[in-house]
Amino acid sequence: MLDLKLLRQEMTHVANCLATRGFELNVEEFNQLEATRKSLQVTTENLQAQRNAMSKQIGQAIRQGEESAALKTQVEQISQDLDINKAKLAEIQIQMNHFVMSIPNLPDDSVPVGLREEDNVCVRTWGEPAKFDFTVLDHVELGEKLQGLDFKSAVKISGSRFIVKRGQIAQLNRALTQFMLDLHTQQHGYEEMYVPYLVNQDSLYGTGQLPKFGGDLFHTQPATEEGVGMSLIPTAEVPLTNMVRDTILEADALPIKLTAHTPCFRSEAGSYGKDTRGLIRMHQFEKVELVQIVDPAHSMQALEALTQHAETVLQQLKLPYRVMALCRGDMGNGACKTYDLEVWLPAQGCYREISSCSNMSDFQARRMQARMRVKGEKKPILVHTLNGSGLAVGRTLVAVLENYQQADGTIRIPEVLQPYMQGATHIK
């Protein structure tokens, strides 16, 4: 959510800036809403002030045993007007709120201009794609050959875009998450968290999934008729970031660095036909998430650091990758800057996204009212929030299978994972 004051005062600048990410701000609609809001709010507050003052008079009159009936009828009239105005104002505020909540974040100046994926800029690459002297298999063939990826059972049990992993592959999956969590907690200073997988609506508004992207989520049925159901998390970013919702933090409590391993659930509505083969796009997948809550002055350095933390996972696994700075049009709604990590997949002969690291600046903090106290400042200021995958476990598994495959269809186990596999060196 953007700063309403900024929106009011720098409308043209904001609109132009948003246009560079492909969002058309309806200036006219906003101005109209704003004008109506202003006049309604002023009259409403004036009426309230009148009512409060006269009610006080009535109180005094009664205490002194004076007549108060005339005053009462006057106030009654005011109250009636007030009710009408209040209702109108509430309606406008709902509209305003929806309007503002639907506006994406302003991109940072350093973000490449462009609207499509092709406009993303490669910042650096790491590692060399290995050369194979045999025909490489993709992870689906490898997984089925090793009887470790069971797509048939998953379809029977749940449907498409689900997976059953078994045996050594299931274990490798577990090894990956253990390895990632250990790395981030022991080397990168994150606190390990265990969080709910079902969250309430406030949390989803806080991190920006709602109101715009409810269709990407799985929602549970309301528990009661009036009650609103909870939703399965699409990423641990939601519970982790919402830890600081409605909180004023002391400066010395920052930065807060949190990590959690959770399943993630996405409806993938609108992605029909995309990545239908294999593990790339699942309704349920696992991720080790990194979240940082920082002083706004340091958020850009924090983004670089957080991206490094995610990169370290790939480096230790010796998986070739590249870092892409997303262009304005390709970034997620709440991000002011995003780096995607793309891992090399030999079977596809291309790099595929395995992590997305974003600085959300104050976009989520404003929605969540997550603030900090600054020395010398009277008012608390909004913190900045960042998040990134460190990494998507399912896709990392794909990368390991494909990059570490051998001519006979077996898989070497990356050295750093072997301690987590009882010292095993291969999956056969």
Added chain:
RNA sequence: GGUGAGGUGGCCGAGCGGCUGAAGGCGCUCCCCUGCUAAGGGAGUAUAGGGUUUGUCCCCUAUCGAGGGUUCGAAUCCCUCCCUCACCGCCA
């Protein structure tokens, strides 16, 4: 799920229809005093929105778990919901 007790400012805790944005205490900030330390005295100390100015000044409104209701007026009364605690039941 049942019964009972509660949810008030950074924290503790009063208030139970108007004089309460909220006593008192703790904490914190500034000042004074005391040669250090301890103690003492004084002042200040919520958040959000708006008006007005762009002067960190002033004014207004809202907020005592959330949402409704009663009333001229609600932290205070009524209803619904959420949460916390205790006991019972059930259960991984």
